[in-house]
Amino acid sequence: MPDYKLLHNKIYAKIKSAEKILLTTxxxxxxxxxxxxxxxxxxxxxxGKPYFAYCYDAPPRQFNFIPHIEKIKSDKNLYNFNEFDLIIIFDAGGMKRTRLDEEIINKNKNQFVIEIDHHPKIEEFSDLELRIASASSTTEIIYDFFKLNNIKINKNTANCILAGILADSGNFIFPATSDKTIDISSQMLVRGANLPAIMKNTLHNKSLSALKIWGKAMARIKINKNYNFAYTVLTWEDAAGVNEEDLEGISNFLGNLHGVKGVLLLREQPGGTIRGSLRSSHPSANMTLLAQVLGGGGHAKASGFTIAGKLEKTAKGWRVI
Known part of the structure; x- marks a missing residue:
């Protein structure tokens, strides 16, 4: 079993000795x-460390309550990858999801890559890995980083950590939620996290257009009786004008469907691809295994994948073409 305290300490030492740092997800x-x-x-x-925070897609606007979010940029032209001697990747679940896989593969010998994640491992690409697949969230691991390196958690940090834990634990209902998860969340409240603001911006924030799309997804639900598995679809036209986080919420909600082993949401993406989201609350179901067959990954109860194709409605139902 890895010495997690040593790993946390090594990462902090790397940060303190780095000249310029890239943060990404x-x-x-x-x-x-x-x-x-x-x-x-x-x-x-x-x-006082020089850094650049990059994400391929700009964070949704409803995340604007998170401290420092305006510093995350989605324009690659604003930086030169080769300038960074330390690259830290958070919560990615795999190198390709950063959209920096080509740069990481071709990095120079003076560049060091650290991966911090709670997703199961699917590939080897970092120089130093801090992975705890049993954690409710990557922010739960970040809490340990602060604690084990004696870094003070202020109000800003507390809001970042609590928001991440609440979101990835499904407000404490997903299986990875533990007594530690609850304890950390309580401590974040003591340190100044604003729970009402977090809940307002993450749970009570659905627009009318988003709820109408949820209605379309629910109206199309079918159950495959041979596999006891439910599925539904959303076309590109269905989801036009609605942000990603609104749509992700559909998958989590459908995962509460009683009496089935799991639920699959197929959603068209631009560029001729389909994104699949798998959710389950069944004790014996492992969505990761199915997602991996289709080139994806994730957790036992929440996984995803992307495939080439389009959705087509036929007399017998929906199909991928």
């Missing part, structure tokens, strides 16, 4: 990803 970032990056921005600014 996965495309279409969720709150756990953004919260992790922003918590580290707080560290780097307090240390």
């Amino acid at each position: 996965h495309e279409k970032p969720d709150i756990d990803a953004v919260g992790s990056v922003c918590a580290f921005i707080e560290i780097l600014e307090n240390l």
